[in-house]
Amino acid sequence: MGKLSPMEIKLGLMRPTPEEDAQITAAALSDLDNLPWTDKDWAKAKPFMLRGRPLSELTKKRITIRLERNTLEKFRATGKGWQTRIDKALGEWLAANDLEKMSEKSDGKKSA
Template sequence: MTTGASSVCVKQTLEKSNAMPKLKPQTIIPTPDEDLAITAAAATDPDAMPLTDTQWKQAKPKSRIGRPPADITKERITIRLSRDVLKQFREGGAGWQTRMDLALKDWLKTRSSR
């Protein structure tokens, strides 16, 4: 159940996401006639041919931002740990979660299969 306040926040967020960005004060917006002339000129320029809808659907970025997808993904969980255990792993610096994962895998190796 949503309250009146949260629905107002959602509405404001949606309105902001659909809003056009603010333009710089010196921006000159072409008139509809100028816009038609610009579009007509671009359509006659073979180096500036607009893409069709099909071409836009097939377009893919040349580079990918961020980490490449992993072959084996890990599951995100929430876990409660003793402060001293967490402190020890974090003091090791970056990669403490990976070290904790490896420690748990080592522990699993010592367990007999049941």
């Protein structure tokens, strides 16, 4: 029998002896309504429920951005959801402005 891990000691777990394990396995194999899973069964197993927050259809990407202090403070002062409001403000700005024309100007290209 192997050494118990600190977690097993903390939880008060005791591993069965080889003889006890053989008895448990034999009892499980005799129950035809609930046979132990094989490696093939485990390979096909899927989680009943995904853990964590449900995935959104519109995923966002985490980035780092530098903002002027007063801009950041004004958004933060609006309370919870301030990052979402920055995202919305940028989206509204993009909808109202032609980004391609702006990038042409900053690249030094002449706009048509």
